[in-house]
Structure formats: C-alpha cells, structure tokens
Amino acid sequence: MKLSIRRASAPIAALFGALALAVGTACAAPSGQPVRIGSTLALTGPLASTGIVHQIVGDIYVEQLNKKNGLLGRPVEWIVKDDQSKPDLARTLYEQLITVDKVDLLMGPYATGAILSAMGVAQRYNKVLVHHTFGIPSLAKYDAQFPTWSLGPDPAATFPNTLFDALAAAGKTPKTVAIVTSKFPSVHFMSLGAREAVKKRGMQEVVFLEWEFGNRDFGAIAARVKDANPDFVWVGAIGLEGNQLLDAMKKIDYTPPLHFYMYPAPGPMAQATEAKNALAATIFEEHPPYLSNPGAAEFVKLFNERAAKAGIPYTQVETQAAASYSAWQVLDAAVTATKSLDDKVLADWLRKNKVDTIQGKLRFDGPSNYGDDLMAVKQVQNGRWVTIWPKSVAAPGATLMTK
Amino acid sequence: MGAPSFSLLAQSVLSGVFIGALYGLLGLGLSLSWGLLRQINLAHFALAFLAAYLCYQLSATGKIDPLLSLALIVPAFFALGVAMQWVFARFDITPFNSLLVTFGLTVIIEALIQLIWTADFRRLESGYGDAKFKLGFLYVPAPELLTLVLALALSFAIWAALRHTDVGKALRAAAEDGPIATAFGVNRQALALMLSGVCTALAGVAGVCIALSYTLAPAQMYGWIGVVFAAVMMGGLGRPLGPLFAGIVIGVSEAVTMALTSPSWAPLVSFSLLILVLLVRPRKA
Numbered sequence: 001m002k003l004s005i006r007r008a009s010a011p012i013a014a015l016f017g018a019l020a021l022a023v024g025t026a027c028a029a030p031s032g033q034p035v036r037i038g039s040t041l042a043l044t045g046p047l048a049s050t051g052i053v054h055q056i057v058g059d060i061y062v063e064q065l066n067k068k069n070g071l072l073g074r075p076v077e078w079i080v081k082d083d084q085s086k087p088d089l090a091r092t093l094y095e096q097l098i099t100v101d102k103v104d105l106l107m108g109p110y111a112t113g114a115i116l117s118a119m120g121v122a123q124r125y126n127k128v129l130v131h132h133t134f135g136i137p138s139l140a141k142y143d144a145q146f147p148t149w150s151l152g153p154d155p156a157a158t159f160p161n162t163l164f165d166a167l168a169a170a171g172k173t174p175k176t177v178a179i180v181t182s183k184f185p186s187v188h189f190m191s192l193g194a195r196e197a198v199k200k201r202g203m204q205e206v207v208f209l210e211w212e213f214g215n216r217d218f219g220a221i222a223a224r225v226k227d228a229n230p231d232f233v234w235v236g237a238i239g240l241e242g243n244q245l246l247d248a249m250k251k252i253d254y255t256p257p258l259h260f261y262m263y264p265a266p267g268p269m270a271q272a273t274e275a276k277n278a279l280a281a282t283i284f285e286e287h288p289p290y291l292s293n294p295g296a297a298e299f300v301k302l303f304n305e306r307a308a309k310a311g312i313p314y315t316q317v318e319t320q321a322a323a324s325y326s327a328w329q330v331l332d333a334a335v336t337a338t339k340s341l342d343d344k345v346l347a348d349w350l351r352k353n354k355v356d357t358i359q360g361k362l363r364f365d366g367p368s369n370y371g372d373d374l375m376a377v378k379q380v381q382n383g384r385w386v387t388i389w390p391k392s393v394a395a396p397g398a399t400l401m402t403k
Numbered sequence: 404m405g406a407p408s409f410s411l412l413a414q415s416v417l418s419g420v421f422i423g424a425l426y427g428l429l430g431l432g433l434s435l436s437w438g439l440l441r442q443i444n445l446a447h448f449a450l451a452f453l454a455a456y457l458c459y460q461l462s463a464t465g466k467i468d469p470l471l472s473l474a475l476i477v478p479a480f481f482a483l484g485v486a487m488q489w490v491f492a493r494f495d496i497t498p499f500n501s502l503l504v505t506f507g508l509t510v511i512i513e514a515l516i517q518l519i520w521t522a523d524f525r526r527l528e529s530g531y532g533d534a535k536f537k538l539g540f541l542y543v544p545a546p547e548l549l550t551l552v553l554a555l556a557l558s559f560a561i562w563a564a565l566r567h568t569d570v571g572k573a574l575r576a577a578a579e580d581g582p583i584a585t586a587f588g589v590n591r592q593a594l595a596l597m598l599s600g601v602c603t604a605l606a607g608v609a610g611v612c613i614a615l616s617y618t619l620a621p622a623q624m625y626g627w628i629g630v631v632f633a634a635v636m637m638g639g640l641g642r643p644l645g646p647l648f649a650g651i652v653i654g655v656s657e658a659v660t661m662a663l664t665s666p667s668w669a670p671l672v673s674f675s676l677l678i679l680v681l682l683v684r685p686r687k688a
Contacts, residue, residue: 044514046622048522085622183667211666214626217654219418220661227411240524240618251535251544252414268524268618311521 030070034077035341037062037331038103040093040118042110045085049239049265051110054132054324055080056306058107060299061328071335079103087113094121104341107327112136112186119145128343128350130331132323135186135263140368144347148326149319150283150359152373153366156193159281159375160234163260164197166279166377166389167232170400172258174231176206180221180245181236184213187262191236206230213238222248225256232258243268243275250274258402260377266385267314275380277401282378283359284322285387287395296358299325318385326357360393407662410540415662416655421547423634423647423654425612428554429627430635430646431561432605438641439578440595440602441498442491445628446505447606449512452624454480454610456520459527459619469529469615470549476607484603485596492592509624516621525619532615546615553608554647561601561643574598578641633673637680652676 039058042051062078070076079101083090090109097103098121106122108115108131115134122129123142130146137153152158167173177198181191188210198205207228209221222245225233233256235242242261246269249255260279261269269275284290291297300317307315317325333355334346354363354371363371377389379401386395429451436444454476461467461475487508496504534545565571576584577591585591613619631646634653638645653676657669 044517044522046620046625048517048622049524049620052522209661209666211661212670215666215669216626216630217418217422217658217661217669219422220415220658221666223411223414223418224407224662227408240620243618248418250533251547252542253535265524268526271526312523313525314523 030066030073030075032074034075035071035105035335036077036079036101036103037105037107038079038081038094038097038101039107040081040083040090040097040109040114042085042114043080043082047085047111050320051085052310052312053307053320054110056303056310056312057321057324058328060302060306061325061332065332071332072339072341078107083109083114085111085114087117090114091117091121094118098125098127105331105335105346106130107331108132108134112139126343128331128334128346130327130334130350132327133320136189137368137370140370143369144343146330146347146350146364146369148330148357148359148362149323150326150362150372150374151370152375153368153370155373155375156189157196158373159190160194160197162373162375162389163194163279163281163377164201166400167258169389170402172400172402173201174203174258176204176228176230177232177234178207178209178225178228178230178256179205179234179236180207180209180225181211181234181262182213182215182238182241183210184238187236187238190262191234194234194236213241215241215244218245218248219251221245222252222254225249226252226254230256232256233260235259235261237261238263239265240268242278243272246272246274246278263319265314266316266318266320267312270314270380270383270385277403278380279388280378280385281319281375282385282387283319283374283376285318285378285385285395286316287386289393290322290358290387293358293360294356295325295329299358316385322359326359326362329357330355330362412659412662413541415658417541417543419655419658420651421544421551421654422658423651424547424551424554425609425616426627426631426634426650426654427558427638427647428550428605428609428612428650429631430638430650431554431558431643432602432609433631434635434638434640434642434646435561435598435605436602437635438639439574440488440598441578442496442501442505442599443498444505444602445502446487446508446512447602448624448627448631449509449516450480450483450603450606451610451613451627452619452621453512453516454607455614455617455619456516456525456610458611458614459525460520462527462529462614469527469531469611473608473611476611477604480607481600481604484600487603488596488599491599492595513621513624520619520621522621527614527619529615544616546612549615550612553612554650557605557608558643558647565643570594570597575641630670630673633677637677 041054042048062076065076081093106127106129109118112135115131119142128144132148134147242264264280303317304315334350338345338349350364354361376387376393378385378387386398388394388398388400433447436442458469458472461472531546573589634646634650638649653673656672660669660672
C-alpha cells in the first residue's frame, strides 16, 4: 500500500506542480514600468452624480487587470483628473495628460461635451480615444475614436423605431403622441427623430414642446400634456427632468397611459411611484441574458458592492456603468490582441475586429466608427428596471406592462 | 395649436404663483442683505441648499418632520449668519468684495455638500410630498402652498417690522446714512449682526421649502441665481415685499409663456422683464 501511494504521488505532484506553474504564469503579478492610462471625469460639478459611476467602474477594471497580468505583463496605473463637468477644462487636462503626464493610453471622459474636447486633443496627438458616453454620433469625426455606447451611427432614426416596434408588438400602437423635450443636445435630436418616426408611422402628434435644459417649473408643461390627452408621451428628458415632469403631472392628477423618457436618472425614476411602467432606453440591465455576457456577472457583483460603499443611492449596473466597463474591455482587448501600446496599431486593430463586451459584441467599422444600435427598451416594473424589447435581450418573461 | 383651455391657463398661472413665491422667498434674504447691509451675498443660494440637505438628513435619519426641522435649522442658520457678518465686519469687506468672498463661500459649501451627501440626487420623502387638494378644477399641491404661505407671512412680517418697529427704523436709517444713524445712537454693528442672522435664517426657511418640493443635487444651487437676482432687482433692494411680488410676476409670466407658446421661451421672460423695469424705472433697483 505504501508503495502504491509513493508510486502515485510522483505523477500527482508533477501534475500539481504543472498546474501551479500554469496558474502562476497566468496570474503572475505584473511587473516593470506601469502602463499609464489617462482620463478625466466629471468628479465635481453638475455631472458629478454620474461621473462617480465611471470612476467606480474604472477603479474596478484596473484592479481586475492588475490582479491578472496587467497589460502586456506590466501593472496598470490609471491617472484620472477632475474636469469639474467643464468641457474646456477637459481639453486642458487631456493636453496635460499627454504632454506632462506622458500617459501611454487615453480613456474618454464622461458626457458628450467633454468627449468632444478630448477628441480634439487626441486627434492633435494621434492618440486612440476609446470613450463611453458620446451622445451625438454624427459629431464624432476623428478616425481613431471608438465609442462603446452602442447607439449606432444614426440613433435618431433607429431607436424611435425600436421603441414603437416594442409598443406595436404588445398591441399598444398609439394613435396620438405628445413629444415634449429638453433642448439638451443629445436628447433633442433624438426627439426630432421621434417626430419623424411618428409621422412615418401615421400616428398623430398632438403636442410638441421644447424647454431649455435647467428648467425648474414643469407645471405648465404637465398641464399642456394633460390637456392634449395623448395615448403616448415621449419625453426627451435627461437626468432629473423626467422626474420633475412626472412630479408636475402627479400634482395635477395626471398619469400618461404610456410614457417614455430618453435618458432618465435611473435611480430616482425607478424609485418614484409615479414612474410606474415608465419606459426608457438601455444597453444593459442586471438580468439575463445580459448577465451571460463576458465579465458581466462578476462586474455587477463588484459594482453593486462598491456603489453601496460609495454611498450612491442607486447601486445597479445600467447604461452608464455598462458603457464605461465596455470601454475598458475594448481598450484591454486591443492591447492584448496586438501586444502593443502603439496608437496606430491599436486603431487599425479596432477598426477590423469585433470586441466582446458586457453589452454584447461591439464593432467599429460603420460611419464615425459606430457599429450596431444595440439600444433596447426597458420599463420600470415593481420598482426596478427590466428590459422588455427586443426579445433577444428582454428579461425572462418580461413584457410591456400597461397597468 | 388651438386655444388653450381655461383650466390649462388657470393651472399654469397657479403653478407660476407657486414657483414665484419660492423666487420671492429666496430673494427676500438676498434683497435685505444687499439693500440694508450692502452685501451681495451669493452664498445665500448655497446656504439655502445646505438647509435643504440638512432638512433631508433630519427627516431621513432622525425621522424629524420637515416643518419641525425649521426649529433646528432657523436658529442654527441665524447663528451662522451672525458669525459670517462678524467675519465680514472684522475684515471690512466692501460690497464688491462681498460678491467675490461669498462666491468662494458658495464653492466651499457646494464641495462640503458633495463630500457629505455625494453629488447624487437626494429626495426628501415626507407626507407633504404627495399631499394635495382640489379647489374647483384646480389642483393645489401642499408643499407649494406651504411655500406660498411662508413667503407671504415672512415678507409681510419683515415689511411690518422694518416699517413699524424701532429696530426696523434703525436698520433703515443705518442703510440710508450710517454715520448720521450712529450719531443718533444706532448701534450699527449689532444691527448688522442681527440682520445677517435673519437673512441667513431666511435662506434656511427657503431651503426647507426647496427640500419639500424638489429633488436635490449640489450643483442645482446655481440654477436659481439668475432668476432670483432678477426678482430682487425688479423688486427693489432692501424692500421685503418687492422680491415676492416680482417673483410672482416672473413666475406667472414664465408659466403663461409655457402654456401659450414654446416652454423654451420661458427663461427669456425674467430677464426681459428686468430690462423693461430698468428701462422704465431706472432708479427702482
């Protein structure tokens, strides 16, 4: 018996040794000069409530990278500066990141204005700019910018159709539509697209209203929507505007039969009782099939924990966090595949290849380096967001709720 | 677009009165400190938001009724105002410098709010939020009605105090001609401390009203500055009733503009009215 154990122990030890070596190689601590990735985020100022989401995501991804093998076997260092929600400051800081901090790679800032500023700087220095929250694809002219918010090249034409398809599939095609919208650029053009879709589909637009971003009093707008009595209300709102309008509607005892909000603040809207059955656009929610995408389940768990620790009231992963994580996945994939930090090599590879991300496969070979419009329709159901359309990404069993 | 219904117009006017009352309440302390203390206190907005967050916190963790929180916030803010005035007097800050100093204070208070409550949105959940009643065909929300009542009560009380009490007369005299007032025995320093305390306490009251009706985010404090300044200028500096009436005129004009034309025209209203007032009555503000 002793002999047989001794005999068996040699190959077992060898096997364990080989395994340990393999695991050790795969997870070897990164060493050498760090790869420096530079970006700015809106850590203060009016966009800071979302900026912090991107900071948490970046921290998580860099930690995950460094726990594995870093990038190209080197540790990763993320230099993030506060652009105070100011695009002009973002421009200066990106210039600094490239010329003073001498970062190897860039990651985009938060929101369209700052990204546009960063894009100009990246173009001047021929740097690749992967970015996560650019809302107006037609303005992305630089050929080495790569968007990970999968809007598609013409979301104003594609997304309203996705939305009205969702309503039609549920047998709820509206006859009359009210379109009310903020003049905030990245939602305004989407609302104009919705107007076109309404016209093309033979629905009647009963009211069209625009307000300046920063409007405080939604009472009169709510009263006008109520007066028009539409079957469906498209609200081109960003951030809290959707909640403000809902609040004003509630005060005059009005509940729209069906209502959609372009880019609402996800937490406040999901938690507001008056937002029951509200619809919105999304690229990721915390349910299958999204959770089966590469890295999604682990990321969701980590994000939930970190967001709670950071004191963020809404700790779920949705569009912002998902687009942000995808941006890091895209940059990681390009460096890993090319084994290079050279911007030209990375840009060439990204243009020719698709990347698996938590929101699905992204490609960058369309107009302005945009690929498919992966935006889906979600709805507040029982106090949480659930994707309902298209069926390929809908939560199991989820359909449009109207009551 | 067809003619708006009467109910739409009436509801819009009511909505304008309510928001105008908040403009007036925010403008009341600002107008008094500008007109009587010669301080352009930009930090008034930041202090109002600080009070709003305190009200939120007291309600969320201490389960204190938002209206009862006034019993804590008002004295605390009065003391804060007294302290601020003491510093201002100690360093002999001029009206122009007060603008710069209070702007700096605003940025510091905003950073402090963000540090404590984060930049994320906070919503005060209270029984008042959903409370409303119907008056004929008009819906009257309770938090906004409360704001209107407080704005009217405080504006008229301060107007009466300035007009009919010795302290009020002394304050007006000190603002009119400080050295002469001193010669008549008016203690300007003590009055300034008291008035600064009252103005800051008024910011606290406005903050509680903001918390009752609005979702909070630190950077939102800047959104109120333009229109409230317009109300203060239109209403006249140091006149307690002026900001309230000017605020209501602006609020109703904005609401009617939104009801009749494109809501995107509304922001032009306050400044157009201000320019008109300055053209017609240049010595008013």
